Amino acid sequence: MKSKKIISIVLCMMLCITLKGAVFASNFDSRALSVGTNYKDGGIFGLGNVDTSIDAQRASGDYDAAGYHSFYITEPTYDFLRGQWGNKTDRMSSEILFFSGHANNQCVAFNYNNEGGDYKTGVYYKENFDSTSGYKYAGVQSYDLTNTKLITFAGCKTAYGNDNITKSAHDEGAEVTLGWTKKVAAGSHSNWLERYNDYLGKGYTVKESIDHADNYMYLDSAVKSHKLYGNEDLRLCESTETKALNLTENNRNYNIPYQSDNDIIKELKKINPDFNIDDYEVNKIKNQNNILVEYYYKVNGIKSISGYVVNIEENNIINISDNSIVLPIKLETKQNCSNLKSIENQLLTDNNLNIISKEKIFNYETGNVYMYYRIEHSLDGTETISVYEYLEEIYE
Incomplete structure (x- = not known):
């Protein structure tokens, strides 16, 4: 009864209310749930600790902007994930779901503050599952996902192989699911997710939002090794911007046949007449439908996070993003x-x-x-x- 009263206050007054790590963002009929946590499990020196709370908070704000009754939780428990909203619908059946944390191809796991107990929870690629180590997962196959538009499984190898949680959720009815095929570093991933969710909240398609985040350079380029199942043209709302992909002189669309990297270099020299391939470290990322070619500028032979990102689809250069502007590195x-x-x-x-x-x-x-x-x-x-x-x- 107490929780119903709190929810009614939110619905009537459209206030933001914090309750044990959970925050309602706004009042809409369609629901979005974003989940992250501070694990505080970095060992005696504090190295390795991952905090995905900010990922959930930012995502919730963007889904709110897209018109959803958006909710985030940073202290998730298994009762919460397996539970229902006040309207008696399962939280795991929400229209939008976002999970950021420790992961593998079968699950995303949470353990707030490394406290164990009810906090040992997560989402699983099959039915609800209680592990022998005490983790109690909400399984995607235990819920009706036919009204779920988008699920993002933001973690290491969540789309790895042919049997993974990202594919399983799509097979259960979710219109679009997104996961990662490689191990991804948390700091770079947070930066990527912020750009991706920002564009979703502005009404860009899922593909456009992914492409936008991929246009930037990161310390860990593995954050661009993702796999999508379903309708890449899905929009969460009507677009609030008029320019496609917010193009500027630093982000240009092309439709140029690609046969070799010499075709890329030719275009880069048009952008930068002083471009010399010997001054750059080249990295290629092959995803299911495109190839990303990154050119990292070297200073005295040392790699920097400055350069160019080229997107190739169907043997055509479709976009070149100029990241030669100095960008700060925000890490510990x-x-x-x-x-x-x-x-x-x-x-x-x-x-x-x-x-x-x-x-x-x-x-x-x-x-x-x-x-x-x-x-x-x-x-x-x-x-x-x-x-x-x-x-x-x-x-x-």
Whole structure:
């Protein structure tokens, strides 16, 4: 009865109310649910901790802007995920669902504040499931998804292989589902998701929203390794902007046949007459329907997050995004004068952490060089993983 009174206040007064990590955003008939959490599970040194709360909060605001009764929770429990709204419809049957957290191809797992108990929960690719490690999942096959428009499974390898949670949810009736085929770093992923959801909230199609987020450069380019099932032309609302993909002189559409990378270089030299391929590190990402070619500018031989992103579809160059403007890198940094031994020695003491990769990055914002780490972290009691990003300033 108490929760019904709270909900009625929201409906009548359209106020934002916080209740145990949950927030109602607005008053509409169609519902959107966004889920994230602060795991606080980064080990004794705090390395590897992932907090996806901001992902859920931002997504909820964007779905609110699109006209949905939007709700987010950052302290999810299994009772909540398996429960119902006040109108007696299952929360897992909402029109829009967004989950960001530790994941694998079968599930997205949450454990608020590493407290265990009711907080050991998540979403699962089959029916409701209680694991032997204490996690109680809401399974996508236990709910009616035929009225669900879009589900985003924002986590590592949620669309990996032919049997995954993203495909399973689409098979159960969700119109569009989106997941990732590789391990994705949390910080870069949050930046990607912010741009993706922002465009969804403005009325762009799912494909346009994905393309928009892909146009930028990230420390971890794996955030662009995604897979979509269903209707890529779905819109959550009528468009609130007039320019297709908000094109500017830094983001240009093309329809030029692509036979080799020389076709790309020819166009890049039109944009930048001083373009020299030897000054760039090239990375290619092959997705189900397109190829993204990234050109990272090198400063004294060290990679920077500055350059160009080229989108190729059906053997045509369809877009070139100029990211040569200086963009800040917003990640945790730690000064180190001991030849990078501090972080690596710390990681040796924690069996849950593993350095996937490291490379030097030039940061235009500071003019300094950093060592960029991608640190894999497993969530206790599950086979889910997350990737934490860490920048450590180095002195040479």
